[in-house]
Amino acid sequence: MKTSEQNDQVIGGLAAVGAYVLWGIMPIYWKLIHGASSEEVLAHRIIWSFVFMILVILFTKSTKKLREDFRAIFTDFKRLLIIASASVVITVNWYTFIWAVDNDHVIQASLGYYINPLISVLLGVFFLKEKLSMWQIISVLLALIGVLIMTFQAGVFPWISLTLAVSFGLYGLLKKTVHLAAMTGLTIETLIITPVALIYILFFDSNASSSFSTAKPGLALLLMGAGVITAIPLLLFAAGANRISLAMIGFFQYIAPTLMLILGTLLYHEPFDSEHLLSFILIWVSLVLFTLSRTRWLKQIEDKIFHKKNAENLPISKS
Numbered sequence: 001m002k003t004s005e006q007n008d009q010v011i012g013g014l015a016a017v018g019a020y021v022l023w024g025i026m027p028i029y030w031k032l033i034h035g036a037s038s039e040e041v042l043a044h045r046i047i048w049s050f051v052f053m054i055l056v057i058l059f060t061k062s063t064k065k066l067r068e069d070f071r072a073i074f075t076d077f078k079r080l081l082i083i084a085s086a087s088v089v090i091t092v093n094w095y096t097f098i099w100a101v102d103n104d105h106v107i108q109a110s111l112g113y114y115i116n117p118l119i120s121v122l123l124g125v126f127f128l129k130e131k132l133s134m135w136q137i138i139s140v141l142l143a144l145i146g147v148l149i150m151t152f153q154a155g156v157f158p159w160i161s162l163t164l165a166v167s168f169g170l171y172g173l174l175k176k177t178v179h180l181a182a183m184t185g186l187t188i189e190t191l192i193i194t195p196v197a198l199i200y201i202l203f204f205d206s207n208a209s210s211s212f213s214t215a216k217p218g219l220a221l222l223l224m225g226a227g228v229i230t231a232i233p234l235l236l237f238a239a240g241a242n243r244i245s246l247a248m249i250g251f252f253q254y255i256a257p258t259l260m261l262i263l264g265t266l267l268y269h270e271p272f273d274s275e276h277l278l279s280f281i282l283i284w285v286s287l288v289l290f291t292l293s294r295t296r297w298l299k300q301i302e303d304k305i306f307h308k309k310n311a312e313n314l315p316i317s318k319s
Contacts, residue, residue, distance in 0.1 A: 009244055013243075013248065013252075016236070019240060023256040024255055024256040024258065024259025026097075027260060027263050030101040031268075034219070036223065038095065041098050041223065045094060045230055046094075046194055047190075047201075049186070052230075053183070054187065056235070057184070083180070086178065089167050093164060096160060097164060107260075107270050109260055111158060111161040112257075115283060116164070118140050118165075118286065119168075123173050135293035138286075147279065186231065261280075
């Protein structure tokens with residue numbers, strides 16, 4: 001039994017790492033798509049993600065589960081509104097990322113996914129009434145200082161980073177409240193937004209027809225492949241999340257932005273000066289502190305600090 005559980009943990013860990021590695025090197029794929037606008041790439045990403053997910057559903061014989069989830073969502077207006085909002089939010093996230101890569105802002109994209117866990121924590125505080133520990137508050141403040149340094153010293157407001165972080169954080173929050181399996185959830189989300197993508201390609205994008213012409217078969221294949229590279233990491237992540245602990249998932253999630261940062265600096269030679277470095281160092285420190293905030297060692301230090309303060313504020317008893 002223990003061997004079986006250990007094998008399950010290994011498979012889960014490999015699946016999660018695979019998902020984050022694919023997300024981390026995804027800028028390479030978007031850079032390959034020349035001749036198509038960010039809007040067109042987004043539209044094809046949505047459409048072919050839906051097509052690929054339908055094929056996955058059929059291959060895994062999950063049509064019954066899809067029908068059940070579909071019926072549950074479309075007969076409950078509140079859940080339908082939530083999943084529709086999730087579709088819009090993830091579309092914003094996808095477009096921002098594609099545009100950032102296309103316009104040489106891979107480093108800003110990596111920053112967005114570094115601060116995403118902290119944004120998710122703040123969303124949990126505001127919407128789910130979750131409480132922050134002292135160390136988590138300090139980690140959020142350090143990240144905020146890092147963002148402010150980039151804004152005022154480097155002279156660049158990191159709107160790309162914040163859009164990616166907030167949109168993905170909201171997406172996670174919405175998905176948490178609607179309770180859908182990863183496979184059927186992504187299928188329904190892309191189903192909701194696919195009609196808009198089709199309308200854009202058919203009526204508003206004058207270059208769409210040229211992308212699928214025989215003169216550019218390579219571009220057409222890359223656009224179709226956008227659905228595959230979108231769905232596969234999500235499926236790997238779902239497989240990993242079901243087998244390993246949340247703490248391990250939290251540790252692995254920094255693989256993707258780290259790979260993006262390496263690509264942005266070494267492969268695409270984007271500017272990375274001392275102000276950027278200072279901002280990233282503060283955010284890295286905040287993430288380490290945030291990751292360790294639930295460890296026994298830091299909890300004991302926090303307890304000692306607050307116990308000391310409470311002791312100092314206790315009234316002196318009269319004998």
